[in-house]
Amino acid sequence: MSSDPRRPPTPAGERGCGTSVAVDGDRARSVSALLDRNARLFGDHVALTHAGATYSWRDLHGLVQKTLADLRARGVAPGERLAVPLSASIESVALLWAAAALGATIVALDPSAPREIWEARATAAQATWLVVPQTGTDPRLARLGGVAPSAKAAPAPLTVVFTSGSGGRPKAVPLWSKQYLASAEATVAALALVATDRWLAVMPMFHVGGLAILFRALVSGGGVELHERFVPRLVADRLRGGEISFCSLVPTMLARLLPLLEPSGADQMSRLLLGGAPVPSQLLRVAEQLGIGVYRAYGMTETASMIALARPGEEGAEPLPGVELRIEGTKQSGEILVRGPMVSPAATDREGWLHTGDVGFLDRAGRLHVRGRLKNIVITGGENVSPEEVERVLEEHEQIAEVGVAGVPDPEWGELLVALVVRRARSRALGSDAELTESVRSFCRRRLERYKVPKRVFTVAALPRTATGKIDRSALTALARSLAQAAG
Structure with a gap:
């Protein structure tokens, strides 16, 4: 154990003391034990800040207890799946930790998405409740048509998170608290995080990148400053x-x-x-x-x-x-x-x-x-090309701010390599799109094999991206095909 007074001790086997968050099942013990420990050892330390509100670890511990009691009182049972539009709020964090204690599953939804998408994702994940956190009060609950699990069902995952869908339709991925805590413990060790560290959270909470920040703070005893966008x-x-x-x-x-x-x-x-x-x-x-x-x-x-x-x-x-x-x-x-x-x-x-x-x-x-x-490999003239490799080269071009590369159908080449570029503001006066195209091709010829040089280059205002900032490959390919067809 480290002698650094800022670093929290290892919680293995620790039950906590004082008022404990109730635990249902083995899955929740680690999360709840960490909440107990943080409330006891770092009770007055800042755990969360959001929109001017500050919660200490002791405050958060109490809010989790209250949220857990409310879920039970309203009939939410262990193993049930709760579809939740997860915003960057203290109430969302409390709901996540309460679900861990109860043994329920959070189906993470994008709070900015329309209700139709919420319902579609909830149905796909077999959610039994739609739960909407509310600032300063209890969450709103609505019963859905999912089937409640049997008493003999295997331990439920803590979350079902949908991938960002960069290559097509988003995929539902179940994750248990064991995975989150293992990731957090490894990250805390690699970055030497301690209880006095504070993390600025601007990543979406409905994706794993945002959720992981909460677990790192839970493991290290540090704080998180939540930003909604x-x-x-x-x-x-x-x-x-x-x-x-x-x-x-x-x-x-x-x-x-x-x-x-x-x-x-x-x-x-x-x-x-x-x-x-x-x-x-x-x-x-x-x-x-x-x-x-x-x-x-x-x-x-x-x-x-x-x-x-x-x-x-x-x-x-x-x-x-x-x-x-x-x-x-x-x-x-x-x-x-x-x-x-x-x-x-x-x-x-x-x-x-x-x-x-x-x-x-x-x-x-x-x-x-x-x-x-x-899956992004483009086969052109019998040669395999990684779009990301070409993109890395073109990102060095002085006139290009962003670039995405895709393949479009072609009777001669099988697939034609196309680059969609966002020009830097100052470069727009340096030449026409035709001149930029020749500049791009010449730039690539000096750095890549000939078959990796884009055959066509189109200027666009912006690249299609997912909620997490990745290039939306499916939308990029569709845009490239549309531009290529229009250009003839």
Whole structure:
């Protein structure tokens, strides 16, 4: 055990003392024990802040108890699934921890989506309740048509989270508290998080990137500042204030944030954890020039957030404690396979390996290098091309702010490689789209094999993206096909 007085002791076997959150089943004991511990050891420390309201760990413990009692009184039973529009609010956090204590499952919904999508997702996940958290009062509950589980049913997952759907239709992924806590414990160890750290949470709470922040605070005893949405200027001010230790972002957020930041000493600026999509190298260079420490995370919904971490200045990502990685393919590259306690058992093969669908390799030091997605491969003229590889090259072009590459049907090539680019504001006066196209192709010829050079280039106002900032590959391909057909 660390002698650092800020670092919370390991909770293994600890029951807590004082008023405890009631526990139903083995699944909830770890979450509830951590809440007990934090209320006892860090009772007056800030656990959550949101919209001017501040809750200590003792306050949050009491709110979880109240929420749990309300769920029971209104007939919610262990094992039932609660479809919840999860906003970045204290009430949503209390509902999550109360569900853990009860043994119920949270089906995480996008609060900004229309009710029709809520109902469709709730039906797909077999939810029995629709629960809408409300500020300062009890949540609204409505009974749905799902079938309640039998008493002999296997332990229910803590959440069902829908993937961002970057490659098509979102997929429902069940995750148990065991996976979340394993991920949080590994992350706390890798980043040396302590009880005095505070995390700025601007990621959506209905995705695993937002939920993981809550579990890291639960494990470390630290605090979380909840923001309902990403407002670049507000985030920039908070990062400069000296109170925030870490902030999780996707590359799109970082690109919007960097112009608002000024060079600062490393001791004054928060550290940034970047994930959710490939990171353009030019963003990392600008961040480095500003003195910002950027950690790049690799992970996915099925692994309850990140499983490998690249520290500032490092090329490859080091696996987190407890993570096993394997490459299925050639020595140069192949599909990335992951195994470990943070991987959802619903997503693995018989030997416990998750086939990620990502392509990469391990270097001699065992660090992971991610190259792209298997399913995104474009076959043009009999050659396989990774759109992400071409995108990484084009992100270095001085006139391009954003780029997405896709394949469109072609009678000669099978698939034609097309680049959709968002031009930098200052570059629009530097030439026509035709001139930009030739510039892009010439730029690629000097850096890529000939068959990887896009045959056509189109300028667009913005790239289609998912709620987590990833390029929406399905929508990108549809847009590329539409533009190619219109151009003839």
